[in-house]
Amino acid sequence: MEKLNRILWGLVFIVLGIVIALNALDIINFNIFFNGWWTFIIIIPCFIGLFDGTKEGKLGNIIGILVGVVLLLVAQGLLRFDIVFKLFIPAVLVIIGLYLLFGNVFRSKVTDKLRELKKESGNGEAICATFSEQFVTKNDEKFENATVDAVFGSVVLDLTDAKIKDEAVITASAIFGGIDIIVPKDVVVKIKSTPIFGGVSNTTKTKDAKKVIYIDALALFGSVEVK
Numbered sequence: 001m002e003k004l005n006r007i008l009w010g011l012v013f014i015v016l017g018i019v020i021a022l023n024a025l026d027i028i029n030f031n032i033f034f035n036g037w038w039t040f041i042i043i044i045p046c047f048i049g050l051f052d053g054t055k056e057g058k059l060g061n062i063i064g065i066l067v068g069v070v071l072l073l074v075a076q077g078l079l080r081f082d083i084v085f086k087l088f089i090p091a092v093l094v095i096i097g098l099y100l101l102f103g104n105v106f107r108s109k110v111t112d113k114l115r116e117l118k119k120e121s122g123n124g125e126a127i128c129a130t131f132s133e134q135f136v137t138k139n140d141e142k143f144e145n146a147t148v149d150a151v152f153g154s155v156v157l158d159l160t161d162a163k164i165k166d167e168a169v170i171t172a173s174a175i176f177g178g179i180d181i182i183v184p185k186d187v188v189v190k191i192k193s194t195p196i197f198g199g200v201s202n203t204t205k206t207k208d209a210k211k212v213i214y215i216d217a218l219a220l221f222g223s224v225e226v227k
Contacts, residue, residue: 004051005048005051008048008051009048012044012048016032019032020032035075035076035077036071036072036073036074036075036076039068039069039071039072039075040068040072042064042065042067042068042071042197043064043065043068043069043072045064046060046061046062046064046065046068047061047065049061049064049195050062060194060195060196060197060198061195063095063196064196064197070084124144124145124146124147124169125145125146125147126146126147126149127146127147127148127149127155127157128148128149128150128151128155129149129150129151129153129154129155129177130149130151130152130153131151131152131153132153133153133154133155134150134153134154134155134156135155135156135158136155136156136157136158137158137160137161138157138158138159138161138162139161139162140161140162140163141162141163142162142163142165143159143162143163143164143168144164144165144168144169145168145169145170146170146171147170147171148170148171148172148173148179148181149172149173149175150173150174150175150177150178150179150222151173151175151176151177152175152176152177153177154177154178154179154180155177155178155179155180156179156180156182157170157179157180157181157182158182159181159182159183159184159213160182160183160184161184162184164184164187164211164213165211166210166211166212167211167212167213167214168187168211168212168213168214169213169214169215169216170213170214170215170216171215171216172215172216172217172218172224173217173218173220174198174217174218174219174220174222174223174224175218175220175221175222176220176221176222177222178222178223178224178225179217179222179223179224179225180225180227181215181224181225181226181227182227183204183213183226183227184211185206186206186209186211187204187206187209187211187212187213188204188206188207188208188209188211188212188213189202189204189206189212189213189215189226190212190213190214190215191214191215191216191217191226192214192215192216192217193217193219193224194217194218194219195218195219196218196219196220196221197220197221198219198220198221198222198223198224199219199223199224200217200219200223200224200225201223201224201225201226202226202227203225203226203227204226204227
């Protein structure tokens with residue numbers, strides 16, 4: 001699915017380039033900066049995110065598309081902002097309710113494994129950065145479980161030299177902040193991601209290692225990067 005994402009992004013840039021070129025040559029007269037054009041900065045990435053090949057993260061992308069479309073309609077004068085504002089809280093409650101009713105659609109084997117490991121080992125070490133920075137290094141230390149929170153701050157968790165027996169679990173929440181997790185080369189990383197106006201990325205390449213790190217990542221207007 002990574003190839004499909006590249007194709008979709010490629011098509012977006014090609015179409016944009018062609019439209020700008022045709023405008024420059026006076027072949028067409030299309031104003032790309034129409035009212036609400038900026039909403040596509042939300043809509044396009046969320047739409048392409050639906051084709052990443054995993055169930056995880058779909059909810060955040062769907063919410064992003066809905067929010068982008070509503071803002072576009074407001075910018076175009078098809079919806080009144082005061083009405084949207086009044087319906088915001090009811091809409092959030094409906095979305096939460098739908099997620100509770102149909103949450104299994106978004107579940108995966110990683111979700112089930114995370115639940116199992118958290119039940120066995122609890123929340124583990126708590127690492128938090130609120131309006132601050134944290135740099136935590138596990139040098140030759142046993143590592144099993146950790147909860148990492150970055151709220152208007154940043155956390156770097158370096159596990160390069162950590163002792164991981166078989167499995168480890170990390171719960172990472174980046175809210176208007178950033179989290180970088182550096183993992184050893186002999187582990188496989190499996191992620192359950194929930195990006196809501198944020199991003200979760202995994203650039204590790206190991207596939208056949210016997211050790212596994214499971215990561216439950218929430219990125220709300222923030223980012224979680226595993227490398």
